[in-house]
Amino acid sequence: MPPLKYLQAYPADLQARVRQMIEQQRLGDYLQQRYPERHAIQSDKALYGYVLDIKQEHLRNAPSPDKVLFDNRLDLTHRALGLNTAISRVQGGKLKAKKEIRIASLFKEAAPQFLKMIVVHELAHLKESDHNKAFYKLCEYMQPGYHQLEFDLRVYLTWRDLAT
Numbered sequence: 001m002p003p004l005k006y007l008q009a010y011p012a013d014l015q016a017r018v019r020q021m022i023e024q025q026r027l028g029d030y031l032q033q034r035y036p037e038r039h040a041i042q043s044d045k046a047l048y049g050y051v052l053d054i055k056q057e058h059l060r061n062a063p064s065p066d067k068v069l070f071d072n073r074l075d076l077t078h079r080a081l082g083l084n085t086a087i088s089r090v091q092g093g094k095l096k097a098k099k100e101i102r103i104a105s106l107f108k109e110a111a112p113q114f115l116k117m118i119v120v121h122e123l124a125h126l127k128e129s130d131h132n133k134a135f136y137k138l139c140e141y142m143q144p145g146y147h148q149l150e151f152d153l154r155v156y157l158t159w160r161d162l163a164t
């Protein structure tokens, strides 16, 4: 079996359990049982409202992103499921940074918990640019169970690759 590319940062025993589920063809059932729901956030406009709601609830003092959108060009590699960029433009003689959050389009079809997880991840980057302790604390604060969800999202991506 090829390496589990989305799960390489996890302990070997956890990876072995996922491998076993793949061999026994139980991965789909595992995901279906835990994450049966889908969500209605299908447009960039809906996504923008969704992101702002979560931001206002938990990170009222952080700067609001200027733009939020689904991006079907985002690579399904570990680092690029969501993207935070600050594009600097000169406006009226002043340099202004526009903050953009891009979310991979595959999240349109994913469970609501996974959409929230990636949004929480990108929002946390408004305050912490690195994946450090403070960053994950913020994620866990915005979405309790964040670590489990990140793991399960990676299991979902693994399953999705196998299914195509």
Ligand SMILES: [Zn+2]
Pocket (backbone or CB within 6 Å): 121, 125, 131
């Ligand atoms: Zn990140």
